[in-house]
Amino acid sequence: MNHDVTEEQIGTVVTKIQNLGHEVNISRGTKRIVIGAIGDEHKLDPEIFDSLPGVEFSMHIVKQYKIVSRESHEKDTVIDASGIPIGGNQIQVIGGPCSVETPEQMDLAAQSVAAAGCRLMRGGAFKPRTSPYTFQGKGVEGLEIFRQAASKQNLPIVTELMDVRMLDTFMKHDVDIIQIGTRNMQNFDLLKEVGRINKPVILKRGISATISEWLMAAEYIAAGGNHNIIFCERGIRTFETAYRNLLDVTCIPVLKKETHLPVIVDPSHAGGKAWMVPSLSRAAIAAGADGLLVETHPNPCEAWCDADQALNPQEFKDLMGSLKGIAEAIGRTI
Amino acid sequence: MNHDVTEEQIGTVVTKIQNLGHEVNISRGTKRIVIGAIGDEHKLDPEIFDSLPGVEFSMHIVKQYKIVSRESHEKDTVIDASGIPIGGNQIQVIGGPCSVETPEQMDLAAQSVAAAGCRLMRGGAFKPRTSPYTFQGKGVEGLEIFRQAASKQNLPIVTELMDVRMLDTFMKHDVDIIQIGTRNMQNFDLLKEVGRINKPVILKRGISATISEWLMAAEYIAAGGNHNIIFCERGIRTFETAYRNLLDVTCIPVLKKETHLPVIVDPSHAGGKAWMVPSLSRAAIAAGADGLLVETHPNPCEAWCDADQALNPQEFKDLMGSLKGIAEAIGRTI
Amino acid sequence: MNHDVTEEQIGTVVTKIQNLGHEVNISRGTKRIVIGAIGDEHKLDPEIFDSLPGVEFSMHIVKQYKIVSRESHEKDTVIDASGIPIGGNQIQVIGGPCSVETPEQMDLAAQSVAAAGCRLMRGGAFKPRTSPYTFQGKGVEGLEIFRQAASKQNLPIVTELMDVRMLDTFMKHDVDIIQIGTRNMQNFDLLKEVGRINKPVILKRGISATISEWLMAAEYIAAGGNHNIIFCERGIRTFETAYRNLLDVTCIPVLKKETHLPVIVDPSHAGGKAWMVPSLSRAAIAAGADGLLVETHPNPCEAWCDADQALNPQEFKDLMGSLKGIAEAIGRTI
């Protein structure tokens, strides 16, 4: 409460808390009075109180996320992605190109991803692009190309869903893991829809989403019944212009403390340059990530999008080798 | 190019530019060589070059937005919102509650908005909320309540569209101005859909969108054929925690220079507290904004959401009075 | 406390609070236990508790600033700057060039500043420059040139102090207002030194300082005995690259609420471009600023630094005229 709060104002707050079915604790300090609401906090909103006279500020003591919280589920969750475990001792590197271009490109990509020892493949059929005048993805045709190329190598696929109206098509093409992109982290209607199905969802962090907002976005999916959620850190926006985004490694131990769900990292979109990827990948695994989402292309110089951040097959293979040592050093396999 | 670039690497870049149908200009400095591509830049992507050996970095000289740019259309565009002009000499203040609650609340709100001298009304039927456990809006029922209350006062309405599947319903209820919210500024499928209709669109700035990304998001709408776009600054995310968001007044003169389209400001979501709204509103108008989007509620303490940022009817009326003086000082009316 | 806190851990915290001379209030909620310390909070540091087992987080309820707080001094403070009041009903515009160059340039600058109706003049003799290879200011010679040019027009002067060792020289040249620059906002030894003298101090906000840190920096000066402190907002650092810094107008009403000291704005460094200055200046005054710090140069194209942000004499005079209307609209003079 404000330093000059009146007893009448205190009374109003107390009555409001009681009317909402909570008990009240009042702590009278030498300079401030603090009023506590005791009961199921999830039903209360700080805004309800901030507008009352005499209130300086109000806040939640208990975190707002429930299903996804570590508090509700102590053990690490291991998600089954068409037979591949995500979140256990084994680290999963999901490789593949930024976008699906041609059957030949995808066949080559799938071969190099499998050859490098990956068990999952990524690729974009629908691309969120800043400009309406650049390549927007191959669409449904791209899904088909991807599905076929990956199946030849027995690789479950990860691809991005941008539009609720496309969900049935994704199910029909048997997409193994649905990716919700950065720009859609708070597209709540899309979150609700993927909450109704039973496929693993990779939820990328919004470009300036707080950890708390990210967990709440996951809670939207979980509240619908789908608990197969994988967090993916991909760099956040800061003042620094030397790199596209800034990889937030600190979020890895913090998420591991706050949630039981797996956490992976996309070092390609974070740095935005292929030469940064090995360094960022090693950092992510060393910090405790459960996996990576890495862009690799049979011929990066010819890639239709994000050409500057894709590794070529040899660089990708070398990366997998160097990650093996890091994984061992922390008692994990890759 | 890098300081140790080879002639062969220069040749590769030159050939690539020429193959893409452009002419080449080479400037050989004492420390660096700069290669310029001459022609229609919109078809080129810096990424195409960044991945080539010897390239230090590449950039666009011409801005990527076209239809929305001041360069393509010198004069200010005045948008007709069901008879009310937005973007001309007259400043428009769009008042109304955060969310539609009941017919009584909306009737009272519409009366006070009209009484204060506003010509347009705002209100939310579908609410994007951080938590899935809080009030999500009254939905279609809310649209109906809003339409009726506003029509009694002859006020065109502004309301937020979150889901592409709701667009038909919005058209059926004759929403006068469609608002695209902060979290959907880069929901490209939604932008494409509102680009196909002929209703004015208020495009709110993403919480950490650059001016350039915002203009490109508008370009998505414009590219579909709908040029009735109104930019709405509503505060951006920074390190500061003393207020919800940070109102960016500098974007007002910058947008006025870069685009011919109107620019309005939402001081309520920017500051997040009712007591900040008058000060921010005056600043926005003084900086050159074409209008405001202000939250006002018949009884803020009882509001179902964002209670702490809504003005009560008297505060709202006082605000309108104080803005009149500012408008006059800069030669505009309100 | 953590959700799984033990009674023993609670006991340790309680004992620690009591040993530090405070009383304890314990609020036992359904999901969390909150422990309050009652007494003079300024002596407690959250860090003391954060490291104890069972503690989830700790925080101050009372703000840490005292002398500068509105709570300690209800009325607005009006500072006497060699006869010119800062912080009262009259708004002060402090004009002048980025840096002192020559006696002729300063004479012309002082004439145009006085002619435009300003009562105070700015100018830099010591310049903090990002690069060691660019012009670093004329130094002591610059102070002399400035002092003479301003005195001819009867203008008290504002200039930046960067080095504690220069304070005596500043006193000898009778600098009327000492400016502490952005990069030195948390140069605590410098703050302590200017806290010992009796000259008004303009304390610029650090480029990414929170309001709270800024108030605490002022508290360093005030704690030394010098209460003549003027806050100067000059734009903060964000992700946006379209302008040099982002002017934070919201800090104006917030500071007015938190402190009794005057608040001015530097629109020149905020935007970084002369054409943005009029718009930002109007916004600052409309938002409630007590004054402005504006760069103007007799011939901006020939200025030795920050040439692109200085107004020429005519533009500066026009600005003063346009601000008069804004000031009147809010019941102030200029």
Added chain:
Amino acid sequence: MNHDVTEEQIGTVVTKIQNLGHEVNISRGTKRIVIGAIGDEHKLDPEIFDSLPGVEFSMHIVKQYKIVSRESHEKDTVIDASGIPIGGNQIQVIGGPCSVETPEQMDLAAQSVAAAGCRLMRGGAFKPRTSPYTFQGKGVEGLEIFRQAASKQNLPIVTELMDVRMLDTFMKHDVDIIQIGTRNMQNFDLLKEVGRINKPVILKRGISATISEWLMAAEYIAAGGNHNIIFCERGIRTFETAYRNLLDVTCIPVLKKETHLPVIVDPSHAGGKAWMVPSLSRAAIAAGADGLLVETHPNPCEAWCDADQALNPQEFKDLMGSLKGIAEAIGRTI
């Protein structure tokens, strides 16, 4: 140049470039004209041109840092810190408490740092604190205590210099490595002073300094003649409130590309919590850092400052063990 630039405006820019002793290259595109200045760019400032009529924007093509740049010195520099190499194959972990408290505390700290296998020790005698009312460090007495405790274990010492007037005292007490703190990264007078001596300097990154500004701050030191500079990343400021600062691991590979000087990381100040330190330390080493600056205290719960981020001796020893595996995996020793 602007899209509507005139030939006369082009002429003015060309003349200005030529008058400054440079050659000119003009590239006439279909939509824009680009003018290049050829010669020693360090003498030119974009501001000189931005204020000329017809100029849209100007920029440096060559980076502004020289002595510290990788371009000027291809090989990694290994700095000799009183016999301990920093920047070579061997990784250095610099351990010690936040602040010097008592001889007993420093003796215990020095013993545990040496026992864990460190070759250098840190400790603060002068502390930059946000509040003037909290512990400001033991000062000169602290320097003496630190020097004695460390010498018993044969550990060279690292401690922070805040005030130019203290430099002689630092030399007298034979401080082995001088630390310039975050808040002083652009305290140019302090940088110039440490540029005149011959001691290694750890230059911490400003809380929101860009890589480029950081390199330029180092250039200030180098320009004075002292090339023994060690960059220290310690977390930057972002919108995220879940941790004190955000560790920027991407800056490690980027600095390694831009400069020949060593790069170390302070995981303690980055995360701000002891439990985050192991994860962040591993990430930093995996990303390629040449060392760490880690806070450890004989009894963290009793530490006089930053108690929540210090490791206890056992945790510190365990950390050293776990880092050994990471170092080996990337072919380095520790």
